Amino acid sequence: MNAEAPVEPGRIVLLTASHRVAPGLLSWPAWRTLHAADRVLCADAEHPQLPYLREAGVGVEIAAPTAQELVDGCAGGRTAVVLAAGEGDQALTDGLARMAGSGRVQMPDLELLPGSYDLPGARLLDLVQVMDRIRRECPWSSQQTHKGLAKYGIEEAYELVEAIEDGDRDELREELGDVLLQVVFHARIAQEASGEEGDEPFSIDDVAGTIVDKLIHRHPHVFGDARAETPEDVKAHWLRTKAIEKQRDSVTDGVPLGQPGLALAAKLAGRVRTAGLDVELPAREDGDRAVGYELLAMAVRAEAEGHDPEAALRAAARAYRDAIRAAEATARD
DSSP, X not given: OOOOOOOOOXXXXXXXXXXXXXXXXXXXXXXXXXXXXXXXEESOTTOTTHHHHHHTTOOOEEOXXXXXXXHHHTTTTOEEEEEOOTTOOHHHHHHHHHHHHHSSSOOOEEEEEESOOOOTTTHHHHHHHHHHHHXXXXXXXXXXXXXXXXXXXXHHHHHHHXXXXXXXXXXXXXXXXXXXXXXXXXXXXXXXXXSGGGOOOOOHHHHHHHHHHHHHHTOHHHHSSOOOOSHHHHHHHHHHHHHHHHOOSSTTTTOOTTSOHHHHHHHHHHHHHHHTOOOOOOOOOSGGGHHHHXXXXXXXHHHHTTOOHHHHHHHHHHHHHHHHHHHHHHHHO
């Protein structure tokens, strides 16, 4: 009497897809597996991939089988594809893991098949969605305006600079996120403009599109036929293109007067030097304002020598802070 042939256990494929990629944009291995499968199952009747699978002729059962039911359904060499929900199917995967770990069940081949992958920058889409919900549902965020948020933009920029100067990579990553949040927050507010009084709405996509166009236009040596062999060549390209774009009446146009004094003085000095102008420094005044003219002269000299006077003063101030703390520690001892 012949022994009964063992039953082939089949195959279970857990198909995942990134919610950050447009539905229907699946990899070729994913489409091939879907078309060849004996069953395709999905527990979520609203899964965004379903209309595209049906349009492609892939029949999908809306079902949430247990691990045992899925294993039994694959007996005889059948292939079942489970389209994972956005939150995953933990109950199913835990059940399959327990069955496989028991050693008492002849398990089907288990395969995790990514149907799509996140592209670089995909998490930015999450940030936009989170910001959109916060703007709609948070009592504080929903009331904010561009003017009301302005001070936070300044604070976050300074905290970013501090992280850079400290050389703290973890802090740098966090502070970059805080600066990015300010950009997304302002863009989200700008979406709500009514168009009245000249305030036309724009979105984060408009912001990104503007800077992309600007970068391409100002890098003809990368995206065009221009040549730039040195950083100096690149800077010259940038300045020429910027001058054509802005059509400014003065080299001082576009210099924000609200920045710190040393940085402002150095910026103006740099504009003067780049333009080849011969501008005498203002005459020193008597009284309390005299120190301002002395600082101006020092900032101009520092810029001419290739130094950032604002950063230099911050570094000196940090050394002073350390000296203060050392003196305090000595006094306590």
